[in-house]
Amino acid sequence: MPNIRPIRENEYEALEDFLYHAIFVPQGHEVLSRDTIFIPEIFVYIDNFGKPDDVCFVAEEDGDLIGAAWSRILSLAGKKGYGNIDEKTPELAVSVLPEYRGNGIGTRLIGSLIRALRENGYSRLSLSVQKENPATRLYLRLGFQIASENTEDYIMVLDFTRSVSLRACGNIRSKL
Numbered sequence: 001m002p003n004i005r006p007i008r009e010n011e012y013e014a015l016e017d018f019l020y021h022a023i024f025v026p027q028g029h030e031v032l033s034r035d036t037i038f039i040p041e042i043f044v045y046i047d048n049f050g051k052p053d054d055v056c057f058v059a060e061e062d063g064d065l066i067g068a069a070w071s072r073i074l075s076l077a078g079k080k081g082y083g084n085i086d087e088k089t090p091e092l093a094v095s096v097l098p099e100y101r102g103n104g105i106g107t108r109l110i111g112s113l114i115r116a117l118r119e120n121g122y123s124r125l126s127l128s129v130q131k132e133n134p135a136t137r138l139y140l141r142l143g144f145q146i147a148s149e150n151t152e153d154y155i156m157v158l159d160f161t162r163s164v165s166l167r168a169c170g171n172i173r174s175k176l
Helices: 010-020 034-038 103-120 135-141 170-175
Strands: 003-006 053-061 066-074 091-096 122-131 145-150 153-159
Touching: 003 103, 010 034, 010 053, 010 066, 010 091, 010 170, 053 103, 066 103, 091 103, 103 122, 103 135, 135 153
Parallel strands: 091 122
Antiparallel strands: 003 053, 053 066, 066 091, 122 153, 145 153
16 A cells, blocks of 8 residues: 655656646547647646645655655646636645556545645635546545536635535545
8 A cells, every 4th residue: 555645845847747647648649749748738737736735645655756646836926727626725736647546546545635635724625527427426426516617627626614525435434
């Protein structure tokens, strides 16, 4: 079972890999170029990471980082992410390397991030997810609710002030 811990400053550059793996590519579509992460609307999720409102947890196994969940308040820098709902709500990004998916690592990472955000006084967390992305089921199970949608994406919000929003599955419930 991987160790979940806060990211270290010397590991911030690993967020480039995790950002790339966080981009959902529907089945049957061509794999995206690694340079895709440098599109300004995408790169904003990791650009100059380490500001006071940036929070990140990583999953580490045998000394290797295999997953990350992080949040930022992008609007403070005058930018908006795909899941932006306001200037007070951090946006979630989560990524587990493909060969480690389906083992609950993403759930544990998100749980650690939620716990830290709650301890730091945040009341909500938002995200954007493509409707086809299987992770949508995870977010719903963790208590995220659909705030808005378009033809391809949902913007989802987890409200920490509602007890029902922490009805997460198994291990998370006991840790939150």
